[in-house]
Amino acid sequence: MVTPNNPTSGDRPVTPQSLAVEATVPDVVIRLAGDSQDGIQAVGGFLARLAGRSDQEVMTYMTIPSTISGGASIFQVRMGSGDILSAGDRADVLVAFYQHSYDGHRESLRPGGVLLYDSDHVTANPDDHDVTAVGVPMTSATVEAVGGSSKEKGKNIYVLGLLARMFDLDVPKLTQLIHERFGGKTEDLVRNALLAFDAGYAYPAEHLRHILYRLEKPAHQSGSRPNVTCDGNTALAYGLIAAGVRHGAAYPITPWSSIMETLRTELPKYGGVFVQCEDEIAAASTALGFAYGGHLSITGSSGPGISLKMEALGWATMAEMPLIVVNVQRAGPSTGMATNIEQSDLLQAIYGSHGDCPRVILAPKNVEDCFYVALEAGRIARDYSTPVIILSDQAIATRIEAFVEPDLAALMGATLPDVGPRDAYYKPYPLDRITHHAPPGSVMASGKYPIATGLEHDEHGHPTASPVLHTKMTAKRREKLKTLAATLPAPELAGDESGDILLVGWGCTYGPIREAMARLRAGGTRVGHMQMRHIHPLAPGLEDTFARYRHILVVEINDEGLYGYGQLATLLRARTCNPAIDSITKTDGLTYKVSEIVERVARKTGLADPSIGHRSKSILAVNVR
C-alpha cells in the first residue's frame, strides 16, 4: 500500500515512474461537485495553494449557495503550466459526490475526460462511453480509513489523496498544507486528515492505473519572489493595508464581508481601527469621519449597501474628502442574487449620487490586480482629495489565483494625519489648485478655522448660492479629475494592434476575453484585447486606438439596456462617438466561458467558424480509446 504519510512504511513500493501508463498534460481542469458542507472548497483551496507553491499557474471558480448550510456547491480548479487565464469552460475531471452532482455536472465534462464518482451515493449511466467513468467508494473508504466516530467527515481529503495520486502531485507540499490547515486544531484532526489522504492516495495504484497523469513542469521559474495564492477579497484587503489604510467602517453583506472581517482583525495589529456600524450609511459616515481626521479611510459593501451610501459619497465629492469605497458587485437589482456575479453597478458607481458628482472608478482585472488597484486607489484618493470606488465583483472576490508576491518593502505605505500648521494663505477650497483638507489639530496661521461642508461654498468654505461660485466650484471638482485623467497610462493592449476586432472588457472578464482573443487569432482573424482598469476618468487616446479596428466589441456581464448596449459600451460610445462600438452582454449570473465569447463575437462579426481553436476533447483523452 502506498502510504506516503506513514513513516513506518518506508520507501514507496510503487512510484509513479514505475507505472506503465502515464501521460504528461500541460494543464487540467478539475471540477468538484457536492454539497456546501462537504469541504470541497477546502480541497479546491489545497490544490490551488499547491499549484501556487509549485510555481504553476492556477485559477479557480466556485459557486456557493446563499443558503446558510447545505445546497449544491461546486469548486473548479484549473492548474498547469503556461498562462492560466480562466477557470476553464469544461472540466477534464469531474468528482461527483452525490447523484445530484453527477446529474447536474456530467455535461460539464469534456469528451474523453475522467468522471470520478462516489459509488456509495451515485449510480452512473452504464451506457455513457464518452468519458472514463470510475466509481470509487469514497464515503465507505473514508469511514474505514479514519474510523472512530468521525463518520464520513474527511472524504474531501480522501478525494484530495486520490487526485494527488492521479496527477502525481507533490505529496510533501500537500501534507504540509494539511498540517498548516488543521495544525492549529486538535492533533486528532491532523491525524484523521492524513489517514484519509493516505487512503485516497493508495487507491489508484490498485484500481486506476489506466488514468495516471503528470502535469508539465512550468517552463520557467518566476522571479526571485515566490508565488502567493489567495482569493480576490484577500488580495484587496491586504492591498488596502499596504496602501496605508488603517481606518475604516462597514456593515456585513455578501460577497463584501470577508474584506471587512480581514480588516477588522488585521488593522489593530497596525495600530488602526475598523468599526462595524449599525448600517451602510453609518459606515460611510464613520469612514468619512476617519478621513476628516486625516486618515486614509475605507468603506465598502456590495450593490444594495452601495445604494445606501450614495448620499454620503456625494458629500465626499462636495467636501472633497479622500475616501476609498469598495463595491464587490453581485447580481441586482435590489437583493438580486447575492452569490452571483454581475457587472451592473458601473453606471451607478459613476453617476449614482444626486447632482454633478464626479469621482474616480477603478476596476481590478484579476486577483493579483486587486492588490495593485487598492494601492492606486489610495494614491489617487490622497492626491486628488476625492472618493475612489473600486469595482470588484463576486467572481474575482471568491476565486483563488496564484501570483508573484508583491515587492512589499517597496510598496508599503502609511501616513500620519497631516496636522502641521497651515500658513496665512491657506484656503480650504482654493479655485486655483486641488483641495487639500487641513485635518483638526492643524493650527491655522490666519486664525480662521476651516469648515468641511456639503453645502455649496466659496473658497473659505462659507455657504453660498452664488451662480458664479456654483459654476466655478462644479468646474473645480470636475477639472481635478481631468488632471488625473491626463496622467493615466493607456490601457494595456494585447494581440493585434489594429485589425478586425478589438475586444474590450473590465473586471473579471479579463481571462476569458484574453483566451477568446487567442482562439480567434489562431483562426486567422486579427484581434486585439484591451482590459480597462480606469473606468472613470478614462485614459486619454482611446478614440485613436478604437479607430484602428473594424469592430470594437465590449464584453460585459450586464444587461444590454433599452438601447442595446451594456454599461461600459454605453460610456465608451458617449465618450468616443464611435459607431463601430458594439456590445456583448449577458445576465445569467455566471462568468463568461471562452467559447461563449468566441461564439458571440463570431455572430456579431459574421465570422465563419466559431469553433476555431476550441478544445472539444479532454486533454486526458489521450489515454482513452
Add this chain to the structure above:
Amino acid sequence: MSSLETPSPSAPVAADGIRAPLTKKALTADHPTWCPGCGDFAVLASFYKVLEKLNYPQEKIVTFSGIGCSSRFPYFVNTHGGHYLHGRSLPFAAGISLGRDDLHVFVFGGDGDGFSIGGNHLVHTARKNPRLTYVIMDNSVYGLTKKQTSPTSPIGFKSKTDPWGAYDQPINPMRTLLNSGATFVARSHAGQVNHMVDMMHRAALHDGFSVVEILSECVEFNEGAFDAASPRKGGAWQTIELRKNDGTPEDAARHDHSDEFAAFKLANEPFPGRFGVYYENTTRPTKNALEQKLIVASREKTKNASDLDLMQKTFARLR
C-alpha cells in the same frame, strides 16, 4: 508603537499656560443666520462660555452637525468643523473621535436630525459610547423647511403636514437616550444660560457619549412651545438637585444620577418636566478605550512588529 501614531491626547483640562486663554472673540466666526429671537442664539452664546471655561487648544476642538436650522452651528464657531448630512452627524463624529483621540468633538443638531432621520444612529452611538458630546437643540418643529411636524411635536400640534393637529405619539427624548445606553444624559432650556453652560460643561468633561437636550424655541413656527418651563412667561422652572451624599436627611430626596431607574422616573414626569443631569455612568468604558485596548493587545501578540514585518509574515502564510 506602529508607524501610525496620532498626536498624544490632550487631557480635558486647562491648556498649557503659554497660550493666551481662549476667548469668545477668537471663537466667533460667521454671524448666525437664525431668525431674531431664536433660542439657538443663547445656546451658541453658552457654548462660547463653555469653551472659554474648558480652554482647550483651539485647533483641537471640532464642531460638527447634521442638517437643520440648529445644524448651522459650526459655521458660527471658529474651530475645525463641518456640516454633514441630515441625521448622520453622529457616526461621522464617532469616526473623528475614534480616529483622533486627541480631539474634543462636539456635535450639534435638532430634534428631526437626532430623533427622526438619525434615530437609529443615536441609539447605536449611545450603545457604542464613543468619547464625544452631542447637543440637541429641540424646537419640536421642522423650522428650516417651514413648519412640518417633528418627532417631538406634541399631540395636537398644528403644522403644514398636520393642519388638523398632530396625532402621532411624540418621542420622549430623555427616555430614548436612557434606553439607548447613553452614559451622560442631561436636559436644559435655552432661556437659562447659566444652566446650559453648566450642563454642556459637565457633558464635555464626561468620559464617553454625553448628550444634552436643550429646549430651544422656534419663534417663527412654534412660538411659546416651552413657556411652561419659563418663569418669565408664567411657567415653572424645575431643576434637578443632585445627591450630595452628605448624610443629611434632605439628601435622600435628591436625585441619584447614577441610578438608571431614578432617571427613568424623572423622564416620565409630564411636560415640561425637570431640567438637569438625569443620568451619568462613569464606569462603562468608552469605545475609544476599548479599541485602544484591542490595539495594545494585538500589538503585544505580534511583538510590536513593524507594518512591513506584519505584511511580510502575512504573505509568507499565503505562499
